[in-house]
Amino acid sequence: MRDADAFAALYDREAQTVLVFIARRTLDPELALDLTAETFAQAFRGRRSFRGTTEPEERAFLFTIARRQIARYHRRGTVERRALEALGATVPTAHEDDLRAIEEAAGLDALRATLGDELARLSDDQRAALQLRVVEERSYPEVADALGVSEQTARARVSRGLRALARALEPRRATGEDA
Amino acid sequence: MRILDALGDELVRAARAEEARAARARRGGRLPRPLRNLPRAAVVGLAALLLLAAVAVAATIIGRGDPIPSPPPGAVPRELQPVDGTARLSGLDVADPDGGPAWDVRTSLGRTGALCATVGQVLDGDLGIVGLDHRFHALPAGAADTCSTPQGRGATLAGARALRGGDGLRAITVVSGVVAPGVTRAVASAAGAPDVAMKLGPTGAFLAIFEGTPEQRRPRVALTEADGRITTLRFADTGEYLAQDPSGGSPWTLQRVTRSVAPGLRCVAAQRERGPDSPAPGPTGTIGAFMTASTPPRCGRDGAAFAAVQRFSPEHRDQWSNYYWDVNPSRTMVWGAAPRAGARMTVAVGGGAPRPVAVDPRSLGFAAALDGRADPRDVRVAVDGRPLAANAGVLARDGGALHTPPVPPWRSVAQALARYGPVDAFVPDRRTVAITRRAADSAGGPAWSLREWTAHIPPRQRIGAGMSREMRCFQVGIAHGTTLAVPIAGGRTRALGFGERDAFCNDVHYLATRRRARWCASASTTPPAPTPGRRAS
Numbered sequence: 001m002r003d004a005d006a007f008a009a010l011y012d013r014e015a016q017t018v019l020v021f022i023a024r025r026t027l028d029p030e031l032a033l034d035l036t037a038e039t040f041a042q043a044f045r046g047r048r049s050f051r052g053t054t055e056p057e058e059r060a061f062l063f064t065i066a067r068r069q070i071a072r073y074h075r076r077g078t079v080e081r082r083a084l085e086a087l088g089a090t091v092p093t094a095h096e097d098d099l100r101a102i103e104e105a106a107g108l109d110a111l112r113a114t115l116g117d118e119l120a121r122l123s124d125d126q127r128a129a130l131q132l133r134v135v136e137e138r139s140y141p142e143v144a145d146a147l148g149v150s151e152q153t154a155r156a157r158v159s160r161g162l163r164a165l166a167r168a169l170e171p172r173r174a175t176g177e178d179a
Numbered sequence: 180m181r182i183l184d185a186l187g188d189e190l191v192r193a194a195r196a197e198e199a200r201a202a203r204a205r206r207g208g209r210l211p212r213p214l215r216n217l218p219r220a221a222v223v224g225l226a227a228l229l230l231l232a233a234v235a236v237a238a239t240i241i242g243r244g245d246p247i248p249s250p251p252p253g254a255v256p257r258e259l260q261p262v263d264g265t266a267r268l269s270g271l272d273v274a275d276p277d278g279g280p281a282w283d284v285r286t287s288l289g290r291t292g293a294l295c296a297t298v299g300q301v302l303d304g305d306l307g308i309v310g311l312d313h314r315f316h317a318l319p320a321g322a323a324d325t326c327s328t329p330q331g332r333g334a335t336l337a338g339a340r341a342l343r344g345g346d347g348l349r350a351i352t353v354v355s356g357v358v359a360p361g362v363t364r365a366v367a368s369a370a371g372a373p374d375v376a377m378k379l380g381p382t383g384a385f386l387a388i389f390e391g392t393p394e395q396r397r398p399r400v401a402l403t404e405a406d407g408r409i410t411t412l413r414f415a416d417t418g419e420y421l422a423q424d425p426s427g428g429s430p431w432t433l434q435r436v437t438r439s440v441a442p443g444l445r446c447v448a449a450q451r452e453r454g455p456d457s458p459a460p461g462p463t464g465t466i467g468a469f470m471t472a473s474t475p476p477r478c479g480r481d482g483a484a485f486a487a488v489q490r491f492s493p494e495h496r497d498q499w500s501n502y503y504w505d506v507n508p509s510r511t512m513v514w515g516a517a518p519r520a521g522a523r524m525t526v527a528v529g530g531g532a533p534r535p536v537a538v539d540p541r542s543l544g545f546a547a548a549l550d551g552r553a554d555p556r557d558v559r560v561a562v563d564g565r566p567l568a569a570n571a572g573v574l575a576r577d578g579g580a581l582h583t584p585p586v587p588p589w590r591s592v593a594q595a596l597a598r599y600g601p602v603d604a605f606v607p608d609r610r611t612v613a614i615t616r617r618a619a620d621s622a623g624g625p626a627w628s629l630r631e632w633t634a635h636i637p638p639r640q641r642i643g644a645g646m647s648r649e650m651r652c653f654q655v656g657i658a659h660g661t662t663l664a665v666p667i668a669g670g671r672t673r674a675l676g677f678g679e680r681d682a683f684c685n686d687v688h689y690l691a692t693r694r695r696a697r698w699c700a701s702a703s704t705t706p707p708a709p710t711p712g713r714r715a716s
Contacts, residue, residue, distance in 0.1 A: 003198060004195040007190075028676060096667065109671060136614055
């Protein structure tokens with residue numbers, strides 16, 4: 001990805017896959033659009049550090065950035081826009097039908113239903129730990145306090161619950177969403 | 180997917196713009212690394228030397244790109260093929276508005292005897308064009324832009340072309356040509372620009388440059404012959420009403436409003452055309468204007484003159500209507516209608532001389548955009564030399580009277596935009612996030628939850644005096660899987676984030692001064708009469 005032309009080709013090739021990849025990990029089409037935009041902006045800004053020459057290498061580069069964006073969002077609760085700002089780009093406003101199109105492309109309805117089913121299969125302890133940590137975004141000491149367990153135990157319950165969910169969802173991942 | 184296409188267009192546009200910026204910086208926007216390492220005094224001394232030599236070397240700073248290739252043999256008509264040895268530059272040396280190589284006209288004789296002209300920029304004696312890649316590309320010698328048909332008394336060859344204008348650059352209009360032998364003087368003019376008496380080259384070539392597109396500036400060339408006769412050539416005059424903006428950028432158009440208008444009224448509104456400066460672009464990372472500036476419709480009795488005069492400042496909002504100026508530059512607008520076709524309207528500010536304002540022959544409307552610093556109370560309007568009281572007889576669309584609007588203070592776009600930070604400027608404190616209330620759904624659906632947290636405005640974000648950086652945020656949704664979500668069209672749900680668009684945040688100081696009641700309830704909106712739901716404790 002040497003220049004803007006190559007960047008345009010990369011975007012045309014990968015944009016929808018990246019968007020679906022992020023949407024299925026955030027369950028929020030608007031957020032997915034924001035993170036997709038920042039991912040591509042970072043890829044272009046970081047093009048000089050990219051040493052690959054093939055399409056699979058470009059794809060791997062892109063998905064590494066996407067994963068980092070998702071992790072950062074979950075850690076901080078805000079969407080990073082540094083690369084977009086540096087590039088002087090803005091994310092177009094998504095209208096209702098755009099969001100619906102993203103939801104459909106990512107199969108979010110089915111995914112949410114699956115998540116609900118899988119959550120129901122978790123143990124009460126794990127479900128309560130995930131509720132406090134993921135939904136209410138409380139700190140681990142707070143989760144531990146609320147559950148009346150040690151912080152280590154709270155961490156373990158959250159971790160086991162997330163692993164169980166990830167295992168359950170693995171076979172249902174959209175084809176080709178992982179590079 | 181439409182939204183992905185729009186995002187792609189925006190990202191690729193921004194990527195190309197960054198490439199162009201980087202290319203400019205490489206060519207000389209920054210000092211080369213060895214110079215950056217010199218002591219400051221040495222750099223200043225060197226800069227002075229460079230300034231002295233600037234005029235001499237300016238042309239060589241522009242890099243050269245590939246020459247524009249000649250058209251294939253046979254593709255150029257004989258009249259456009261110059262006779263060898265007849266091509267010559269005219270030495271007009273018209274300055275480039277962006278500081279590039281000066282502009283000139285190359286004339287030549289075509290193989291059929293026609294006089295031909297080619298316009299371009301001159302670098303080291305070559306005629307060419309500085310492209311959007313900011314490099315000079317020499318024009319081929321074997322073809323001309325245009326040629327005149329040979330006539331007994333000769334003929335004036337003239338044209339107006341839009342150049343540049345891509346990649347966010349301002350467009351320029353180049354008016355050029357060659358006058359007929361009997362012409363002694365050529366004056367170029369354009370809407371909103373002073374007249375330019377053009378230098379005539381040895382073969383009668385002339386050239387003038389205006390900022391903006393030909394459609395915006397509608398250039399004219401007035402040719403005076405030896406016997407005093409004047410012929411005016413007009414370019415890009417589509418007949419659409421245009422009023423110039425004081426910035427020289429995108430002009431204003433006029434619209435006759437007919438929808439929901441009471442009988443016997445004539446209503447007009449002015450709207451600024453879209454362009455690189457319209458709507459006003461905001462600084463990177465801020466939410467800028469999304470709408471072009473426009474005035475609300477104002478009406479008067481058919482056959483009577485009226486003039487609305489009002490100052491609009493960024494974020495001007497009319498609390499009685501949906502009218503919003505958005506974050507566009509401050510302007511004092513004068514708009515209304517003349518009593519009849521052919522009436523002469525003038526506008527003056529303070530003790531300044533009245534300036535004529537064109538009247539649209541179809542709608543009889545007129546508009547003048549003044550700098551926003553002009554006080555509307557100092558604006559004087561006249562019809563055929565007789566004063567017309569500002570805002571007198573100005574009516575609403577339904578014929579109702581309108582009060583003279585208060586004059587908002589002038590302020591800059593930057594001042595208005597300072598209120599806006601990067602999107603999601605409220606940073607949530609995740610330790611404080613909690614579901615604080617729940618309420619059953621009165622229609623029997625899933626229960627609703629009230630989620631609260633504390634957020635803060637980062638130090639880099641400017642805030643108003645007396646505002647706190649600490650915010651309290653609230654949102655209501657349905658616990659859906661691992662997220663809080665809201666129903667959207669089609670029976671689907673959308674997960675709520677902690678950004679501003681999904682939450683209601685308020686200054687904690689503001690909240691502290693008011694009664695704080697935290698509650699969450701649901702009510703059914705069908706049947707029509709809302710039924711209060713259960714209130715959670």
